[in-house]
Amino acid sequence: MSATDPRDTGEDGRAIARFLEMMAAEAGSARNTLLAYGTDLRGASVLLNGRLAEAGEDELARLGEAWRDLAPTTAARKAAALRRFFAFLVDEGMRSGDPSPALPRPQTGRPLPKTLDRSDVERLFAELERRQQADPTPGNLRLTALVELLYGSGLRATELVSLPRRALRPDQPFLILKGKGGRERLVPISDRARAAVADYAVKVPVDSAWLFPSGRNHLSRIRLYQLLKTLAADAGIPPDRISPHVLRHAFATHLLEGGADLRALQLMLGHADIATTQIYTHVDSRRLVELVNARHPLVDVPRKQA
Structure with missing residues (x-):
């Protein structure tokens, strides 16, 4: 399906058309998904x-009022489309x-994010x-660095592909990024990821402004998406199960499984609202219950019988 529509004129129309093109090319959204997004955004x-x-x-709050009589699932779908559009x-x-x-955030039961085990x-x-x-080519070194950073730090695709050439220093195990809304956050970088970047960085032209250059600009998100799909297929993983965002989800899920603090995870992911981060608590509720039973300060204190 073409992401364009004869109605996409004016500032809103052009912005919506660009968004739908991204959703079709980068996220691989199905035709019905694109139609639904287009309908909700144009409405x-x-x-x-x-x-x-x-x-x-203030204007978005008025939208919430206009949706007040809709079913919660419908209002939630419209709000989700707008959140993705504004991001x-x-x-x-x-x-x-x-x-x-x-x-608005209608209570409908939030879908769980796609992830990898x-x-x-x-x-x-x-x-x-x-x-x-x-085949130890610069392209394979680059792909290793990209995947190590996605899975090892939880970077968003845009943050990753637009990293400046000297964003990572050998003596600095973290990045300071400016994310959504201009908020800065500190992102720890694993030793593995730093080593992969160091191996790749020597292949980057010295006059490049970007760590992952492509022509006169940096690597595009769409190209990153395509590289991951090919890698997944070669690894025997269905390509529709992977994307940069899925690797970001895997980073968060596996950190939480390993005992990471939810607040620390919120800071690393750059979530403004911890409610967004809490979606990851679905991953291992049994482990969390066991953690309480094993680590609670009263676990060894005998309970008095009534």
Whole structure:
């Protein structure tokens, strides 16, 4: 399906068309998904008199009022479409701030994020190692560095591909990134990821402004998405199960399984609201119960009988 529509004119229309093109190319969204996003975004634009792309929190709050009589699932779907749309606008530099916190959050039971289990991740890295041994080209070194950073730090795709050439220093095991809404956050970088970047960085032209250059700019998110799909297929993993965002989810899921603190995870992922981070608590509720039973300070204190 083409992501364009004859109605996509004016500032809102052009922004919506660009967003749908990204969803089709990068996220591989199905035709029905694109139709639903387009319908919801154009409907919101009509309610805001063609000012959706530049809307502020007050205007989005009015949208919530207009949706008040809708079924919770319908309102939640519309709000989710707008959140993704505004995140795209901020990532693309088409606006400076994200007003979507003002959108309603109907209680519908949030879908769990796609993720990979540990065996899938091991297969990805085994395929990367096989490639490097068979063909140690700059392209394979670059892909290893990209995957190590995605899975080893939870970077968003845009943050990853647009890293400056000297963003990582050998003596600095972290990055300081400016993410959504201009918020800065500290991102720890694993020793593995730093080593992979160091091996790759010597192949980057010295005059490049980017760590992952491509032509006159940096590697595109769409190209990153394509590289991961090919890697997954070669590793025996269905390509539709992987994307940069899935690796970010795997980073968060596996850290939490390993005992990471939820607040620390929130900071590393750059979530403004810890409620967003709490979605990962689905991953291992049994382990969390066992943790309470084993580590609670009263676990060894005998309970008095009534």
